[in-house]
Amino acid sequence: MSPTNPAANRPARTNGKVTVIEVAAEAGVSVSAVSRAFNPNGSCSDKMRKKVFKAAEKIGYKPNRLARGLKSRSSLIGILVTDFDNPAYLAILSDFTSAIQKRNCHSLLINASQQLNIAEAVELVMQYQVDGLIVTSTTLPQRLVEACQKQNTPVVIFGRRSRENLATVVCCDNVINGRMAADLLLDAGYHYPAFVGGPIGVSTTTDRQRGFINRLIQRGCDHWTVCEGGRHSYDAGFEATCKLFRARDRPDAIFYADDIMACGGMDAIRYELGLRVPEDVGIIGVDDIRLASSRAYNLTTIRQPFSDMVNTTVDALFEHIHNKDLPPKHITMPCTLIVRSSTRAPGIGAAQN
Amino acid sequence: MSPTNPAANRPARTNGKVTVIEVAAEAGVSVSAVSRAFNPNGSCSDKMRKKVFKAAEKIGYKPNRLARGLKSRSSLIGILVTDFDNPAYLAILSDFTSAIQKRNCHSLLINASQQLNIAEAVELVMQYQVDGLIVTSTTLPQRLVEACQKQNTPVVIFGRRSRENLATVVCCDNVINGRMAADLLLDAGYHYPAFVGGPIGVSTTTDRQRGFINRLIQRGCDHWTVCEGGRHSYDAGFEATCKLFRARDRPDAIFYADDIMACGGMDAIRYELGLRVPEDVGIIGVDDIRLASSRAYNLTTIRQPFSDMVNTTVDALFEHIHNKDLPPKHITMPCTLIVRSSTRAPGIGAAQN
DNA sequence: CGACTATCTGAAAACGTTTGCATCATGTCA
DNA sequence: TGACATGATGCAAACGTTTTCAGATAGTCG
Numbered sequence: 001m002s003p004t005n006p007a008a009n010r011p012a013r014t015n016g017k018v019t020v021i022e023v024a025a026e027a028g029v030s031v032s033a034v035s036r037a038f039n040p041n042g043s044c045s046d047k048m049r050k051k052v053f054k055a056a057e058k059i060g061y062k063p064n065r066l067a068r069g070l071k072s073r074s075s076l077i078g079i080l081v082t083d084f085d086n087p088a089y090l091a092i093l094s095d096f097t098s099a100i101q102k103r104n105c106h107s108l109l110i111n112a113s114q115q116l117n118i119a120e121a122v123e124l125v126m127q128y129q130v131d132g133l134i135v136t137s138t139t140l141p142q143r144l145v146e147a148c149q150k151q152n153t154p155v156v157i158f159g160r161r162s163r164e165n166l167a168t169v170v171c172c173d174n175v176i177n178g179r180m181a182a183d184l185l186l187d188a189g190y191h192y193p194a195f196v197g198g199p200i201g202v203s204t205t206t207d208r209q210r211g212f213i214n215r216l217i218q219r220g221c222d223h224w225t226v227c228e229g230g231r232h233s234y235d236a237g238f239e240a241t242c243k244l245f246r247a248r249d250r251p252d253a254i255f256y257a258d259d260i261m262a263c264g265g266m267d268a269i270r271y272e273l274g275l276r277v278p279e280d281v282g283i284i285g286v287d288d289i290r291l292a293s294s295r296a297y298n299l300t301t302i303r304q305p306f307s308d309m310v311n312t313t314v315d316a317l318f319e320h321i322h323n324k325d326l327p328p329k330h331i332t333m334p335c336t337l338i339v340r341s342s343t344r345a346p347g348i349g350a351a352q353n
Numbered sequence: 354m355s356p357t358n359p360a361a362n363r364p365a366r367t368n369g370k371v372t373v374i375e376v377a378a379e380a381g382v383s384v385s386a387v388s389r390a391f392n393p394n395g396s397c398s399d400k401m402r403k404k405v406f407k408a409a410e411k412i413g414y415k416p417n418r419l420a421r422g423l424k425s426r427s428s429l430i431g432i433l434v435t436d437f438d439n440p441a442y443l444a445i446l447s448d449f450t451s452a453i454q455k456r457n458c459h460s461l462l463i464n465a466s467q468q469l470n471i472a473e474a475v476e477l478v479m480q481y482q483v484d485g486l487i488v489t490s491t492t493l494p495q496r497l498v499e500a501c502q503k504q505n506t507p508v509v510i511f512g513r514r515s516r517e518n519l520a521t522v523v524c525c526d527n528v529i530n531g532r533m534a535a536d537l538l539l540d541a542g543y544h545y546p547a548f549v550g551g552p553i554g555v556s557t558t559t560d561r562q563r564g565f566i567n568r569l570i571q572r573g574c575d576h577w578t579v580c581e582g583g584r585h586s587y588d589a590g591f592e593a594t595c596k597l598f599r600a601r602d603r604p605d606a607i608f609y610a611d612d613i614m615a616c617g618g619m620d621a622i623r624y625e626l627g628l629r630v631p632e633d634v635g636i637i638g639v640d641d642i643r644l645a646s647s648r649a650y651n652l653t654t655i656r657q658p659f660s661d662m663v664n665t666t667v668d669a670l671f672e673h674i675h676n677k678d679l680p681p682k683h684i685t686m687p688c689t690l691i692v693r694s695s696t697r698a699p700g701i702g703a704a705q706n
Numbered sequence: 707c708g709a710c711t712a713t714c715t716g717a718a719a720a721c722g723t724t725t726g727c728a729t730c731a732t733g734t735c736a
Numbered sequence: 737t738g739a740c741a742t743g744a745t746g747c748a749a750a751c752g753t754t755t756t757c758a759g760a761t762a763g764t765c766g
Contacts, residue, residue: 030717031716089443385748712762715761
């Protein structure tokens, strides 16, 4: 019971678990000293820190993040995912978790695609006192964004623009993307373009369609058609394409809202309809998923810079976390046209234009 | 200060957050009553529960899962993922999160593919006091499994068998899968089979290889070759295949450790080498990812029942959570051969055998 | 050598729950 | 009617941290 060892006379409750208390006892310092030693910005001398670490190491102490989260930050980031169909999301998830881990936080992954609606998902994730929330491939009703803000939890929306200016958004300008697709197809001499969309009412799809169609009209193309696509999946693309070709006026070029749909569509055109790509039908998608650059598809597409978008999203989220009254902002990332062999080279067959 | 309202005279600390204390005050009951009302197996009358819920609803109370986790379960399940290359994992993740959410728990997703090694990943996830841990596409060193068990956290390993019998494992018998592939190729009259593997030292790959080669030998085929594949990716399959065909003895059939590698390989064979599938080269993969059934690839493969495997894994994990001294078990799920058009029909060209 | 900072350190009060124990109704049975 | 079991309720002590506040310990400067 020496006076230099203030924790020694504390009853050592040794019920298995090793906590700060045990570390304090072992190192002969106070509990607060241990806490500070483990906190990067705790005021604590080097000697103390070394002593504490040594004791902690010796008795195998690991901090309890739940307990820590009760007083300070949980270091949990919620990731809300609704679209598990789009193959691009595997790399996106990998990048998100990785970027979050780099900041010594971790990812609470919520699947809002099936049983859960978005409101329930948000409520659940908030129960874990997440430090921030990333919402992917869907937009958040104003009401929910406000609910998060009331709890002081910043939200960043990934990949969808949202009408209200409440939350920070990272996405691409899909109207421009639609325009790019229209220009490419017309330049390559296609005459009857079609658009195959994703889920109804989703801003990415509607924006792409709007940009596409408006540009067609603007350039004097008055012969086009549109097909609601359904899910972001191979099968949806396949079927939408078959449907498109059952009509009397068959398109000679298709802009798909999505690469995976474009792949399904290309297979329908080649193997179901027996037509050639790009000679008979030109195809262009969006995303540039891995499969797009495969030799089998070699798809012309508009690349979304997913990896950059993810990093930007996480950066923005942590900015908001560290500075709570930063105003929300809209960040638009540029897309690039990747011309491969699912469209004819510009100029060829363009005589009629 | 009526005697029927024990919480009314408690100082109402009203610092914004609404907690059990506020609910108790609102409902005029004790804090413990509120807690019990919110816990399905808390002893509590219907009248009380109704009263508490009404008060909670009125003032917008949401339980704090972090605080709850401090005393009882965290309702967090860790999911360790190392393989973000294999496209099958998107659906697997979707199924895992969904199955976990059905049990009113949530998924802490740890990416152990890049910066983090497995030991660090496990340690991190344990800091969140997860109720259980799912380890996918990798095995856990005995030391780590023991560390988890010491903390009373059950572990289930998904998709890999592990040498030690410490943790519960859900996987397929990949030796059998290798045998199936060998039989199919020999039956179809291929003579010089090759195996293209995934990452070195991974049990799935080595098992498939072993089953495959042993069966070839057993059936008198003494002409075969093997190629280490590298990652589970399209590019790895593509390149391994090119390498294979640069040798003097070109195989006429390839068993890939993985569908996505098989797709890369098929493209190499068709577009890089100018050979026909299945006439010149037969191809078989494992997994039956969505892409395998696309018209472009239409790949013969061995289907792993991923969805069932996920459910079995989660079932097993929760069994262990609820009954801590259940012994670990090995669960082997049956795979099915899906014959498509990347292999010749059995019998054709089999004269030489 | 004394006063004054600057830096470390410790005690104790949170953080929001759950739960063991004690109490108190309420109903049951002889 | 009294003894007793049953179930609902409240009190208060955990759970493992962080953090405020105050005290102690050097360090600096005149």
